[in-house]
Amino acid sequence: MRVYACIDDIEKVARSRLDANAENYYSSGAVDETTLALNRSDYGRILLRPRVLRNVTSVTTSTTILGRQVASPIAIAPAAMQGLAHSDGELGTAKAAKNTASLMILSTYSNTSLEDVISATPDLPQASESPFWLQLYVHQDRCISEGLLKRAEKAGYQALVLTVDAPVLGRRLKDLRNKFSMPPHLKLANFDASQGVMTASERNSTGATSGAKADASLTWKDIDWLRSVTSMKIVLKGIMTHEDALLACQWKVDAIIVSNHGGRQLDTCPSTISILPEITAAVKSYSHAHPTLPVPEVYMDGGIRRGTDVVKALALGARAVFIGRPMLWGLVVGGHEGVEQVLQILNDELRNAMALVGVQSVDEIGEGCIIRKSLL
Numbered sequence: 199m200r201v202y203a204c205i206d207d208i209e210k211v212a213r214s215r216l217d218a219n220a221e222n223y224y225s226s227g228a229v230d231e232t233t234l235a236l237n238r239s240d241y242g243r244i245l246l247r248p249r250v251l252r253n254v255t256s257v258t259t260s261t262t263i264l265g266r267q268v269a270s271p272i273a274i275a276p277a278a279m280q281g282l283a284h285s286d287g288e289l290g291t292a293k294a295a296k297n298t299a300s301l302m303i304l305s306t307y308s309n310t311s312l313e314d315v316i317s318a319t320p321d322l323p324q325a326s327e328s329p330f331w332l333q334l335y336v337h338q339d340r341c342i343s344e345g346l347l348k349r350a351e352k353a354g355y356q357a358l359v360l361t362v363d364a365p366v367l368g369r370r371l372k373d374l375r376n377k378f379s380m381p382p383h384l385k386l387a388n389f390d391a392s393q394g395v396m397t398a399s400e401r402n403s404t405g406a407t408s409g410a411k412a413d414a415s416l417t418w419k420d421i422d423w424l425r426s427v428t429s430m431k432i433v434l435k436g437i438m439t440h441e442d443a444l445l446a447c448q449w450k451v452d453a454i455i456v457s458n459h460g461g462r463q464l465d466t467c468p469s470t471i472s473i474l475p476e477i478t479a480a481v482k483s484y485s486h487a488h489p490t491l492p493v494p495e496v497y498m499d500g501g502i503r504r505g506t507d508v509v510k511a512l513a514l515g516a517r518a519v520f521i522g523r524p525m526l527w528g529l530v531v532g533g534h535e536g537v538e539q540v541l542q543i544l545n546d547e548l549r550n551a552m553a554l555v556g557v558q559s560v561d562e563i564g565e566g567c568i569i570r571k572s573l574l
């Protein structure tokens with residue numbers, strides 16, 4: 199396939215290839231798209247400090263995420279309905295994850311079943327080496343979600359990612375205007391028709407999750423319910439305040455993802471990079487106060503388009519970052535090869551930025567690598 203110079207070039211081509219229904223669904227944020235824009239622009243308010251003469255002949259991006267060795271701290275966020283991007287859908291993304299030894303979170307609302315996604319990695323010696331986590335939207339009928347979790351565990355998913363920032367769906371105006379709908383040739387492959395799972399268009403048109411059968415009544419206590427039905431590790435996706443970070447520590451979840459859903463939920467909430475320091479500080483303070491207790495790992499997503507963005511996120515305490523739209527754009531332009539190229543570009547840029555900042559390993563990336571202008 200064609201070789202691209204950067205993620206923005208891939209995005210331009212991908213967006214020109216999609217019809218308005220899919221292009222607007224993938225690209226849009228909620229309401230005025232204020233948060234969507236901040237997710238990008240706030241990286242520009244953090245500057246990098248180049249340290250020199252530090253021997254950077256062997257820069258390595260390898261790290262661990264929830265104890266698993268990975269080649270890079272850059273991983274794949276869950277995104278619904280990847281069949282809109284390419285006929286391979288989530289199978290393409292899964293193949294790219296496998297070929298690049300990257301971690302991938304599969305959306306509840308995938309067009310490929312969670313079992314078929316795992317079968318994209320048939321040659322793994324054991325299920326515990328699977329690079330897949332499952333994202334969960336809890337169904338009002340808890341039995342349906344319990345069934346999904348049992349299937350995920352059996353198939354070899356290593357962690358369950360509970361999305362906590364979407365008790366109701368954000369108002370994405372372009373989707374409302376387009377009356378966005380999933381094309382009839384696609385299905386939500388983890389469910390059967392009798393399970394009453396609605397498409398995003400139906401969620402949008404109702405404007406609330408009640409019609410979508412997603413459970414808006416979830417509270418922190420439901421983490422106990424999750425623990426009672428699955429032994430998978432638990433990750434909360436969508437933490438944006440220090441109060442909720444502390445609650446996540448108290449509820450002993452394994453990890454949190456600082457995320458505002460790519461600006462698609464609460465518009466005018468802050469960017470993730472601006473709020474990350476508050477979250478990592480809260481988790482650190484909990485750890486100091488409870489030195490014998492484990493604390494959640496902290497990851498982030500939102501607006502990552504450059505290797506330098508990754509350095510900034512790691513400098514502010516994230517252990518890993520997840521990419522949403524860049525993965526979708528890669529899928530559009532080249533199926534699994536396109537997603538591989540996206541990961542390749544970001545990893546090349548990350549290694550380049552690390553060398554120029556003067557560090558050889560991700561553990562060396564810290565506050566000393568950046569200058570922060572006031573973000574709020």
Ligand SMILES: Cc1cc2nc3c(=O)[nH]c(=O)nc-3n(C[C@H](O)[C@H](O)[C@H](O)COP(=O)(O)O)c2cc1C
Binds near residue numbers: 223277305460462524
């Ligand atoms: C088209 C699209 C679909 C998404 N679907 C889901 C989803 O099913 N579950 C979820 O937790 N997050 C979903 N997200 C949010 C992403 O996981 C992630 O938080 C966000 O895309 C990160 O921002 P970025 O796109 O700027 O990288 C979706 C995002 C997009 C753009």
Ligand SMILES: CC(C)CC(=O)C(=O)O
Binds near residue numbers: 278367401459
């Ligand atoms: C089907 C949607 C609820 C998936 C989603 O999380 C999104 O579009 O942001």
